[in-house]
Every structure is written in C-alpha cells, then in structure tokens.
Amino acid sequence: MRGRVLPIRLRRAESARSRRDARRGVPPTRNPTLDTRHGCLMIRTEKLVKTFPAPTGEPKRAVNEVSFEVRAGEVYGLLGPNGAGKTTTLRMISGLLRPTAGRVFIQDRDVTDEPEQVKQQIGYLTANTGLYVRLSVSEFLHYFATLYGMDRAQARQRIGALAERLRLTDFMELRCGALSTGQRQRTNIARALLADPPILVLDEPTLGLDVLSNRIMLEFIRTQAEAGRAILLSTHALDEIEAMCRRIGLIHNGRMIAEGTLDELRRLSGRERLSDVFLELVGAHEPVFAD
Amino acid sequence: MSRYSRINTIWRKELIDILRDRRTIFAMVLVPIILYPALMLGSLQALEAQHSQFLADRYEIIVPSEAAGKWLRRVLDTDAVRRPLPEEVEGGTLSESDSPQDVARAAQTRPAGAEPPLRREAPLIEEGRGTRGAAGPRAAVRGAPPEYRITVRESYPHALFHGLRAALREGLRGGMSDAGADEAAGVLAGTIWRNAWIADYAGPLLAGTVHVGVIVEGDAAALSGGGNVAVRVVMDQTEIRSSIATEGLLGVLDRMNERLVEARMRRANIERSYLHPLHVESLSVATPEKVGGSVLGQIVPLILIIMTITGAIYPAIDLTAGERERGTLExxxxxxxxxxxxxxxxxxxxxxxxxxxxxxxxxxxxxxIWLGGLGKLLTRGQEVVIPLSALPWVLLALVPLAVMFGAVLLAVCSFARSFKEAQNYVMPVMVAAMIPAVVGILPGTRLEGPLLVMPVANIVVLTRELFVGRFDPTAIVWVIASTSLYAGAAVAVAAKLFGQEAVLFADSGSVRTIFQRRYFTPRRVPTAASAMLVLGLVFPLNFFIQRALGESPLFHQRVEYLYALWAVFLLLFVGVPIFAAKYMRVTERTALRVGGASPLAWGAALCLGLSTWVLAPAWLAYQQSFMQIPPDQLHALEVATAWLQDIPLWLIVLVLAVTAGVCEEVFFRGYVLSGLRPAIGPVAAILVVALAFGVYHNSAHRLILTSGLGLMLGLLALRSGSIWPSVLVHVLHNGLTITASRSDGLKPWLAQSGWTDADGMPVPGLLMAAGVLTMVGLGLCLALREPARVGEDRIVATAGVRSASPA
Structure with missing residues (x-):
C-alpha cells in the first residue's frame, strides 16, 4: 500500500505525469505501484453516484453514494435485484462509464483520471460478452494482447500459456463464430486474463449458462481468488454468493443497504437462509399476495 | 502503447474482420467487377440482338385501297437501300428511271454532251443521326428498312368519299360561290374521311396485329407529272414495333421523295445547289477525348457517388450497430x-x-469501356477516346467525399441498436445525398457560385469537369476545401456521438436523451458542440439566403433588400441562438452575455468605436500594396453598392450598423463565444470566433480587417463579460464608416474641416489620433479582468453531485 502513504500533492503530480506520458505515447509501466499481496486493498469506491438523464429533467440516480472496498484474494459479491445498479457500479469501476460524482480508486489510481491505466489492471467479464465471430480464437486473443500493450513475443508466450491452462489449443485456429458455448466462455476468460490483471470484475458471470459452463465459471473464480486476485462479482444467484463470496454488499435502488460477511448479514437480519436475509434487508419480506 | 499504434491495431483488425464478411466482398468487389461488364456488355448485346431481331421481322401495313397498296408495294420494292430480290434486278418495274441502278444505267447510255447525272452528296432529309439511347434501333432502321407485308382493308370504298364530297358540295352551294363550296367540301370531306380511317385503323393497331396504317390522298399516278400526294402514316407511338415499322417506312418514303425531287430537278434542268441557297453545317472543336469525357461525365459521376456511399454503408453498420448487436462493443x-x-x-x-x-x-x-467499346455505343459511332488518364484524378476527388460519408454514416449508425434499425437510418442519408447529386448531374450545370460549396453536387460536377479535362484550380480548391470541411464536421459529430454513454450502452439511457429537451440538464452557457452546431447551421443558411436575396428580382438593388436583410439578421443571428438556448435549457442571459458591463468596459468600447472606422480604410489602402483586389472585382463591388446612394441614410444606418451590430454581437460574441470559452480556453475561443466572423463577411480582401476587428470585439466581450460594449463598438464602427462615405452624411464635413484628403482618405493627423485612441481602448480591455463565472456551467439542483463539466 505504498501509494496510499504518498502525500497527496505528490500523488497528483504522479498521475499528471502518467497522463502526459500517455499523451506522448510512453507505454505505461505495468503495475508500477500495485501491491498485490494477499489482503491488500485493491478496489475502493467513495460515495459513487451515477445519474442518467430522465424525462423529468431531474436526472435519475441509478447508483447513489455507494462505497465499499475489495481486497486481494477475496471474492466480493454485489447482490441485488434487477435494476438495483449493480451493472452500472461495475461499469464505473471498470472505466466504461464516468461517475457523476464520487470516486473509484484501483489502489491509488483514480479511474476517472487514468482510465486506460486502470483498465490494464482489470479483467472484465460478463456472461454474454461477445466475441468477434469472424476472427479465429488466436487472432482474437492477439488483437486484445496488442491493445493491452504487449509486443508480439510477449503476446505469443502469454496466449500460449493461457491456451494450455484453459485447454484452448484444440480450437485456437477456429473462427469464434464456430465455437460452442463452453469454448466461447473459456476464450473470453482467456481474454480477461490476458494482461494478468490483479483484479477481476465479473458482471453476472453465470447468467444463462448451463450446468457444465456454470461449473467451469465457478471453478475459475475460486482458483483466481486462491491465486490472490481481488474478485468483484455481481449476481442475483444466491447460492453462488453463499458458496463463493467472503463478503457481500447488498444493493437496492442504487443504495448499498448492507455490507458484511454472510454471518454478519445473518446477525443483522435475524434470518438464517440467505434468501430470507436478502428479502428482510430489502424490506420486501411481506407476502406478495395478501389473502 | 501510443495512441497511433493503437488506432493502427484497431483499423487493421476491423479491416480483416470486415473483409472476411462475404457481404462486404460481394458489395465491394464482386458487384463492380461483374456488374458493369455484365450490365454494359449485356445490354449492348441485348440491344444488338434486339436490333437484328427487329430488322429480321416482317411488319404489317394496312392500306385503304388496292391502288394505294400497289403503289406502296412498288415504292418499297424500288427502295435504293433495300436488298433487291433477284427477279427485280433484271426487269425494272419502275416507271420513273431514278433508282440508283437506273441512274447508273442511264449514265452509261447517255449520249455524249448530255449533262451528267446528279451525284448523291447528302440526303435531303437527315436520317436520324445524332439521336441516342432508346431511339437507337429506331433511328438505324431508317437506313435499313425491314420487310413489309401490305394488306388492303376496304372498310370505306373510295366511292364513299366522292359521295360524301358531292353531298357536302350540294349542301354548301346555297351559301357561297361554286368554287368556294367545292373547296370547302373537299377539305371537310377529306378531314372526315381521314378521321374515319384513323378510327378504323386504331383497332388493329392498338391490338398489335398491324404495325402501320397508311392513308394515301391524291393520285399517285400524277406524281411523275408534278402532282402532289399526301401520305399519312398512322401508328401507335407506345409500341416499339409500330415505331420501328413507321421509322423504316418513313425512311423509304423519304428516299422516294428524294428520288422524285431529283428527277424533277433533272427534268427542269435545275442544279441541286439551287435547292440549297444556304449551306449549313455545324463543326465541333471537341477532341475525341473531350467527347468521350463528356459522354462518361453524363452518368459515371452519379454511379461513382452512389457506389462510394453504398461501399461505406455496410461496414458503417457492421462496425457500430453490428458490434453492439453481437455484444463485442463492451x-x-x-x-x-x-x-x-x-x-x-x-x-x-x-x-x-x-x-x-x-x-x-x-x-x-x-x-x-476500354475493352467493350461501350463508348461507341454511347456516342453512336462518333469517334471518341475515353480519357482514362482522368480516372486517377476522379478517384482523388472522391477521397473527401468518402471521408464525409464514412463519418456521416458512422454517426447515423451509432444510434442503432441493431443491424435492421441501422439500415432504416441509412435510407434517408442515401436519399439526402441523391438530391444534390442529381442537381449536379443536370446537363449544363457549371462549377461556379453556390454549387462550389453544395455538398455532393460539387463533387459530381467536379468529376464531370475532370472527365472533359477542364481544370479550374480555384474551383477545385473550393470544392475540396468545402467538402473537407463538411467531412471534418461529420467526423467531429461522429466522434462526439459515438463517445456518448447512451450510444455505447443501450441500457444506460436511451439515445433520446441526447436530443430531447426534457432530458437536458439546465446550463449557464451552451456546450461547445451546440455552439459549433449553431455556427454550422447559420453560416450556410446566411450564405444562401443573402445570395438568393441579391439575385431575386423582388429584392435586387431595391430598398426591400434592406428590409429583408433586417429580418434575416434578427431571425438568424438572434432567433436561432435564442431558440437553441431555450431548447437546450441554457440560461439566455449568460449564454448571450446580455448582462451589464463596468464603466471601464464602456470607456474601452467608446475608444475603439470612435477610432477603428478611421483605421479600416487606411488598412485597406495599405493592403493594396501586397494584396491587390482584381479590378473587375472592385468594379463589381462599386456597381453592387452604387444603388445604396439613393437609399435614405437613416435606413442604411439602422440596418447595416445598428441591427447588424446588435445581431452579429449576440451571435458571435454572445452564443458562440460563450460556448467555446470553457471548452478551448479564452485565447483559442477569441481566435476561432474572430476567424469565423471574418469568413462570414464573405470577402477575401476584407478578411484580415474583419478578423482583426473580430479579435478586438472578442477580447472586449470576454473581458467585460457582456456583449453591450462590443455592440457599441460594432455599431459605431459600421455607422461611422457608412456616414463618412456619404455625401448626405459626414463626408462633406470631413473634407471641409480637413480631416480627409481629396480621395476621402483620412489625413495623417487623424490617423495618428485614431491609432492612439485604439491603443488606449485595447489597453483598457487588457486592464479589465474577465468576471469569475458564478458557480458551474451546469446548474445542478441537488447538492453533493460533482459537476462533470471541466472548469
């Protein structure tokens, strides 16, 4: 956590320099300040707000002052009903959307100030992330490797290693359009791991997957956490949360309404099953159909 | 990794991606490679096949009597260009020895000393030469008539005509002289008779069983004796077979006529030239290359424009909407x-x-064209050379067009969520592009005036001019520059739109949020994009309206022109910004900078307003030393402004000084400057607005002067935080410039009191004073401090939300 103890002024100067470097085409040094030891603070959001224009002229707040932290080696689950603001939060963290207010830090780097450097540190994956159907798996991975700033030799080495580990070698030269769902998913995982990111952001990673693909994904998440990566995932599948996540953030209507380990949440709500905990905290534990 | 190498990586991947798509290859490569040869050569062959088919066919003629049929048969059989049948070569059946064979025979047997036979130099009647296109086979058939079969149709026996005439004569005799009744009865009976036959022929002609009907009026036997015969050919012009049969028959009859004329001339001992007192002929100086270019220029530019746009459509959709549809954008x-x-x-x-x-x-x-001899077909046998050397230049001229449409299509397709939706958006773009393209293709359109800057149309006309080898460098610069400008604007808009979160992620808000007023957050100053949009809208509008006003007879050099100008100023320069501000929820007061100003600012304004009008003519005179205005332009300017001398001074001052001053300040130093200031900084904003102000005045030799004035006005408006001081400068400058040049204004007084010399130029003393005053004014401007902006550009009602707009 070297970065955090830097005086504020120095840190600003540093980020200004890296922005200047980016403009001049100086390649960003990979993980220059990132400390990836187990338990280190990796993601920190500070009162994150995202508003979308609404017909009333008064913008609608999709995410409202959400703050939480994710550490290396832990799986953090964002739990919430549809439309709670999970995807928007994850997109802001990954630099896809610009926060209306509040800040996202990847260790000490502000996502808004250095989106490209931060994207380098994050592997982002969703269940329905698309592939370029007219490129082969190898071309697809090489394309992204180049975008992540690797030279040819580095890319070949990295992709070779990933292909070995994720068992892609049999279909490396196949067009992505011809892959099965499982193969497509493994290709996408390889893409997310290309830059060896210390952080993985997974948006509903098991949505719509069959049992087999689901197992691949869950296994993948577990191994990555064990390898020391910080994993932030959003889901509304309660059993996954129960099985995987060390800590859980409960999002409802854009607000973080509760946060903690499963046990803490149980104590807080006085319920035993996670689904009951969820309903209790969301405040919807009344019968839907009153007799 | 540098920005450029990333862009490099991206475009190479996109190119591979798009080239692997069969649809791209089909549209981009296969269509042009196969379509044109197939289309052009195919249609050529089809045309030829059809032509020979038409010639090989036998056509049906109906005639009203046995005698007419026999006469017509004879005319057809003795036609000079008809391949004679073996039995006819021997026993000539012609009574008048004037078929070519007979003439030749006559020449051989002519006694010595007799006059030589007439030589056929040129036909008396031009044989459909020079006609093009669909008329092709029809015109050709004149010189090569097909076979005809003649059927006699005896609906009305000839006796009926005589009976009718006799009856009419009887009826008319009571009211007029015998001779008069005779003539009237003849005309009437003829008309009735003719119409009866036409009605009678209509049935089989419309049914298509017969191709031509012939009505012969007069005695054919009397032709050799000098009589006249009227031959009427009845046909159906919408039937190609009927038209061809008619053309062939008319050719035969024309040649018959020719033969009769020649025979008569010979009998009367008249030289052929006697019938042609005037020898008329048109000669073209066009080189074969130019003819080829002009032929090519008629259609090829349009095809090229269509193909350039169509070429861009598929990749534009695939790389935006397609990418989103496949989920790869995220x-x-x-x-x-x-x-x-x-x-x-x-x-x-x-x-x-x-x-x-x-x-x-x-x-x-x-x-x-090169391989298939298509030029020959298009020009109908004229000698042409296709100017292949023009093709690279044409391709070069298409570059800015491709850039423009690439950007326009990308911007349009960015909105679409799916391929199908994008296709719907592309159609209007296509139609919008076709309208000016068709204007450009109109024959006689020259590359001049407003056409120089009319998008698409200017490229069409430029392409055409390149084909005929007419290179006007100034025009080319205008066309390329204006198209590049549009292309740049389109690229900017595309980049701006594509970056919008609502465009990137369909679920993070509808694209409506970009356009609909109710989604807009209230702001104090307009965004730079909206300032540029308003500038881009008002500029060409103003250009076209003022030009139209100047050329319309209602306004040209009339006092109404000033009234119209007054309205245009208010509408465009005040109305449009106010509407834009209202629509985009921008506070008008801050957007147009209509707040008050400090006394210091008013002092600066007074200094500048009272001095610049002296310096302006001096500068223009000095400018003459290095940038001459062409004398014809100067003269045109004098002519164009001479009429103003008869207009009352107050009206001119009201429109050209007060209204122009207020409106232009509201627009340039108000809306546009306010919008650009936060985005690009004070210096760049003043520079851009000053340059736009200079260009807007649409006069190359005043560009430096007006831009310089624009710099001062921009500085004053920005530093004072209000447009009113710059309005004062503008009104004073324009007003004093006008009154100083009018004999009913200050001109006589200035001359009398010695401020100006004989040419109306300010004397050195006045110049010095004005220069000092301007310096003082500028100094005061610099002494002003730009007022700190109150709060943020965006008005955010809820506390705690950080504004997204950069300070």
Whole structure:
C-alpha cells in the first residue's frame, strides 16, 4: 500500500505525469505501484453516484453514494435485484462509464483520471460478452494482447500459456463464430486474463449458462481468488454468493443497504437462509399476495 | 502503447474482420467487377440482338385501297437501300428511271454532251443521326428498312368519299360561290374521311396485329407529272414495333421523295445547289477525348457517388450497430482503448472500404469501356477516346467525399441498436445525398457560385469537369476545401456521438436523451458542440439566403433588400441562438452575455468605436500594396453598392450598423463565444470566433480587417463579460464608416474641416489620433479582468453531485 502513504500533492503530480506520458505515447509501466499481496486493498469506491438523464429533467440516480472496498484474494459479491445498479457500479469501476460524482480508486489510481491505466489492471467479464465471430480464437486473443500493450513475443508466450491452462489449443485456429458455448466462455476468460490483471470484475458471470459452463465459471473464480486476485462479482444467484463470496454488499435502488460477511448479514437480519436475509434487508419480506 | 499504434491495431483488425464478411466482398468487389461488364456488355448485346431481331421481322401495313397498296408495294420494292430480290434486278418495274441502278444505267447510255447525272452528296432529309439511347434501333432502321407485308382493308370504298364530297358540295352551294363550296367540301370531306380511317385503323393497331396504317390522298399516278400526294402514316407511338415499322417506312418514303425531287430537278434542268441557297453545317472543336469525357461525365459521376456511399454503408453498420448487436462493443471498451481511438480506427476502415469500392467501380467502368467499346455505343459511332488518364484524378476527388460519408454514416449508425434499425437510418442519408447529386448531374450545370460549396453536387460536377479535362484550380480548391470541411464536421459529430454513454450502452439511457429537451440538464452557457452546431447551421443558411436575396428580382438593388436583410439578421443571428438556448435549457442571459458591463468596459468600447472606422480604410489602402483586389472585382463591388446612394441614410444606418451590430454581437460574441470559452480556453475561443466572423463577411480582401476587428470585439466581450460594449463598438464602427462615405452624411464635413484628403482618405493627423485612441481602448480591455463565472456551467439542483463539466 505504498501509494496510499504518498502525500497527496505528490500523488497528483504522479498521475499528471502518467497522463502526459500517455499523451506522448510512453507505454505505461505495468503495475508500477500495485501491491498485490494477499489482503491488500485493491478496489475502493467513495460515495459513487451515477445519474442518467430522465424525462423529468431531474436526472435519475441509478447508483447513489455507494462505497465499499475489495481486497486481494477475496471474492466480493454485489447482490441485488434487477435494476438495483449493480451493472452500472461495475461499469464505473471498470472505466466504461464516468461517475457523476464520487470516486473509484484501483489502489491509488483514480479511474476517472487514468482510465486506460486502470483498465490494464482489470479483467472484465460478463456472461454474454461477445466475441468477434469472424476472427479465429488466436487472432482474437492477439488483437486484445496488442491493445493491452504487449509486443508480439510477449503476446505469443502469454496466449500460449493461457491456451494450455484453459485447454484452448484444440480450437485456437477456429473462427469464434464456430465455437460452442463452453469454448466461447473459456476464450473470453482467456481474454480477461490476458494482461494478468490483479483484479477481476465479473458482471453476472453465470447468467444463462448451463450446468457444465456454470461449473467451469465457478471453478475459475475460486482458483483466481486462491491465486490472490481481488474478485468483484455481481449476481442475483444466491447460492453462488453463499458458496463463493467472503463478503457481500447488498444493493437496492442504487443504495448499498448492507455490507458484511454472510454471518454478519445473518446477525443483522435475524434470518438464517440467505434468501430470507436478502428479502428482510430489502424490506420486501411481506407476502406478495395478501389473502 | 501510443495512441497511433493503437488506432493502427484497431483499423487493421476491423479491416480483416470486415473483409472476411462475404457481404462486404460481394458489395465491394464482386458487384463492380461483374456488374458493369455484365450490365454494359449485356445490354449492348441485348440491344444488338434486339436490333437484328427487329430488322429480321416482317411488319404489317394496312392500306385503304388496292391502288394505294400497289403503289406502296412498288415504292418499297424500288427502295435504293433495300436488298433487291433477284427477279427485280433484271426487269425494272419502275416507271420513273431514278433508282440508283437506273441512274447508273442511264449514265452509261447517255449520249455524249448530255449533262451528267446528279451525284448523291447528302440526303435531303437527315436520317436520324445524332439521336441516342432508346431511339437507337429506331433511328438505324431508317437506313435499313425491314420487310413489309401490305394488306388492303376496304372498310370505306373510295366511292364513299366522292359521295360524301358531292353531298357536302350540294349542301354548301346555297351559301357561297361554286368554287368556294367545292373547296370547302373537299377539305371537310377529306378531314372526315381521314378521321374515319384513323378510327378504323386504331383497332388493329392498338391490338398489335398491324404495325402501320397508311392513308394515301391524291393520285399517285400524277406524281411523275408534278402532282402532289399526301401520305399519312398512322401508328401507335407506345409500341416499339409500330415505331420501328413507321421509322423504316418513313425512311423509304423519304428516299422516294428524294428520288422524285431529283428527277424533277433533272427534268427542269435545275442544279441541286439551287435547292440549297444556304449551306449549313455545324463543326465541333471537341477532341475525341473531350467527347468521350463528356459522354462518361453524363452518368459515371452519379454511379461513382452512389457506389462510394453504398461501399461505406455496410461496414458503417457492421462496425457500430453490428458490434453492439453481437455484444463485442463492451468487450472492446474494457480494453485500455479510448473511445476516440476506437472511432478513428472504425472510421479509417469505413472510408477505406468506401474508397476501395469506388476505385474498383471506377476501374471496372474504365475497363469495360476500354475493352467493350461501350463508348461507341454511347456516342453512336462518333469517334471518341475515353480519357482514362482522368480516372486517377476522379478517384482523388472522391477521397473527401468518402471521408464525409464514412463519418456521416458512422454517426447515423451509432444510434442503432441493431443491424435492421441501422439500415432504416441509412435510407434517408442515401436519399439526402441523391438530391444534390442529381442537381449536379443536370446537363449544363457549371462549377461556379453556390454549387462550389453544395455538398455532393460539387463533387459530381467536379468529376464531370475532370472527365472533359477542364481544370479550374480555384474551383477545385473550393470544392475540396468545402467538402473537407463538411467531412471534418461529420467526423467531429461522429466522434462526439459515438463517445456518448447512451450510444455505447443501450441500457444506460436511451439515445433520446441526447436530443430531447426534457432530458437536458439546465446550463449557464451552451456546450461547445451546440455552439459549433449553431455556427454550422447559420453560416450556410446566411450564405444562401443573402445570395438568393441579391439575385431575386423582388429584392435586387431595391430598398426591400434592406428590409429583408433586417429580418434575416434578427431571425438568424438572434432567433436561432435564442431558440437553441431555450431548447437546450441554457440560461439566455449568460449564454448571450446580455448582462451589464463596468464603466471601464464602456470607456474601452467608446475608444475603439470612435477610432477603428478611421483605421479600416487606411488598412485597406495599405493592403493594396501586397494584396491587390482584381479590378473587375472592385468594379463589381462599386456597381453592387452604387444603388445604396439613393437609399435614405437613416435606413442604411439602422440596418447595416445598428441591427447588424446588435445581431452579429449576440451571435458571435454572445452564443458562440460563450460556448467555446470553457471548452478551448479564452485565447483559442477569441481566435476561432474572430476567424469565423471574418469568413462570414464573405470577402477575401476584407478578411484580415474583419478578423482583426473580430479579435478586438472578442477580447472586449470576454473581458467585460457582456456583449453591450462590443455592440457599441460594432455599431459605431459600421455607422461611422457608412456616414463618412456619404455625401448626405459626414463626408462633406470631413473634407471641409480637413480631416480627409481629396480621395476621402483620412489625413495623417487623424490617423495618428485614431491609432492612439485604439491603443488606449485595447489597453483598457487588457486592464479589465474577465468576471469569475458564478458557480458551474451546469446548474445542478441537488447538492453533493460533482459537476462533470471541466472548469
């Protein structure tokens, strides 16, 4: 956590320099300040707000002052009903959307100030992330490797290693359009791991997957956490949360309404099953159909 | 990884991606390579096949009597160009010895000393030469008539006509002289008779069983004796067979006429030239290259424009809506790539595919013409050379067009969520592009005036001019520059739109949020984009309206012109910004800078307003030493402004000084400057607005002067935080310039009191004073401090939300 103890002024100067470097085409040094030891603070959001224009002229707040932290080696689950603001939060963290207010830090780097450097540190994956159907798996991975700033030799080495580990070698030269769902998913995982990111952001990673693909994904998440990566995932599948996540953030209507380990949440709500905990905290534990 | 190498990576990947799509290859490569040869050679062959088919066919003629049929048969059989049948070569059946064979025979047997037979120099009646297109086979058939079969149709026996005439004569005799009744009865009976036959022929002609009906009036036997016969050919002009049969028959009859004329001339001992007192002939100086170019220029530019746009359509849709539909856009956006790099890469590929498509089309057209002799078909046998050397230049002229359409299509397609939706959006673009393209293709359109800057149309006309080898460098610069400008604007809009979160992620808000007023957050100053949009809208509008006013007879050099100008000023320069501000929820007061100003600012304004009008003519005179105005332009300017001398001074001052001053300040130093100031900083904003102000005045030799004035006005408006001081400068400058040049204004007084010399130029003393005053004014401007902006540009009602707009 070297970065955090830097005086504020120095840190600003540093980020200004890296922005200047980016403009001049100086390649960003990979993980220059990132400390990836187990338990280190990796993601920190500070009162994150995202508003979308609404017909009333008064913008609608999709995410409202959400703050939480994710550490290396832990799986953090964002739990919430549809439309709670999970995807928007994850997109802001990954630099896809610009926060209306509040800040996202990847260790000490502000996502808004250095989106490209931060994207380098994050592997982002969703269940329905698309592939370029007219490129082969190898071309697809090489394309992204180049975008992540690797030279040819580095890319070949990295992709070779990933292909070995994720068992892609049999279909490396196949067009992505011809892959099965499982193969497509493994290709996408390889893409997310290309830059060896210390952080993985997974948006509903098991949505719509069959049992087999689901197992691949869950296994993948577990191994990555064990390898020391910080994993932030959003889901509304309660059993996954129960099985995987060390800590859980409960999002409802854009607000973080509760946060903690499963046990803490149980104590807080006085319920035993996670689904009951969820309903209790969301405040919807009344019968839907009153007799 | 540098920005450029990332863009490089992106466009190369996109190109591979798009080239692997069969649909691209089909549209880009296969269509041009196969279409033109197939289309052009195919249609050529079809035309030839049809032609020979038409010639081989036998056509049906109906005649009203046995005698007419026999006469017509004889005319047809003795036609000079008809292949004679073996039995006819021997026993000539012609009574008048005037078929070519007979003439030749007569020449051999002519006694010595007799006059030689007439030589056929040129036909008396031109044989449909020079006609083009669909008339082709019809025209050709004149010189090569087909076979005819003659059927006699005896609906009305000839006796009926005589009976009718006799009855009419009887009826008319009571009211007029015998001779008069005779003549009237003849005319009436003839008309009735003719119409009866036409009605009678209509049935079989419309049914298509007969191709031509012939009515012969008069005695054919009397022809050799000098009599006249009227031959009427009844046909159906909508039937190609009927038309062809008619053309062939008319050719035969024309030649018959020719033979009769020649025979009569010979009998009367008249030289052929006697019938042609005037020898008329048109001679063209066009080289074969130019003829070829002009032929090519009629249709090829339109094809090229269509193909350039169509070439861009598919990749534009695939790389935006297609990418979103496949879910790869999000994948791409999480990679460390900036949006602007993405759009740049995509844009390069769209433009490239569009240009490759245009190039292949051009090559294919060139190749087809070169190999297939298409030029011959188009020009109907004239000697042409296709100017293949023009093709590379044409391709070069298409570059800015491809750039423009690449950007326009990318911007349009960015909104679409799906391929199908994008296709719907593309149609209006296509139609919008076709309208000016068709204007450009109109024959006689020259590359001048407003056409120089009319998008698409100017490229069409330029292409045409390049084909005929007319290179006007100034026009080319105008066309390329204006198209590049549009292309740049389109690229800017595309980049701006593509970066919008609502466009990137369909679920993070509808694209409506970009356009609909109710989604807008209230602001104090307009966004730079809306300022540029308003500038881009008002500029060409003003150009076209003022030009139209100047040329319309209602306003040309009339006092109404000033009234109209007054309205245009208010509408465009005040109305449009106010509407834009209202629509985009911008506070008008801050957007147009109509707040008050400090006394210091008013002092600066007074100094500048009272001095610049002296310096302006001096500068223009000095400018003459290094940048001469062409004398014809100067003269045109004098003529154009001379009429103003008869207009009352107060009206001119009201419109050209007060209204122009207020309106132009509201627009330039108000809306546009306010919008640009936060985005590009004070210096750049003043410079851009000053340059726009200079260009807006639409006069090359005043550009430096007006831009310089624009700099002062911008500085004053920005530093004072209000437009009113700059309004004062503007009104004073314009007003004093006008009154100083009028004999009913200050001109006599200035001359009398010695401020100006004999030419109306300010004397050195006045110049010095004005220079000092301007310096003082500028000094005061610099002494002013730009008022700190109150709060943020965006008005945010809820506390705690950080404004997204950069300070």
């Amino acid at each position: 994948t791409l956006m999480v990679a460390p790539v900036a949006t602007v790099e993405l759009i740049a890469g995509k844009f390069i590929v769209v433009t490239m595919v569009s240009l490759i498509s245009a190039g292949l089309n051009l090559a294919s057209i060139g190749g087809t």
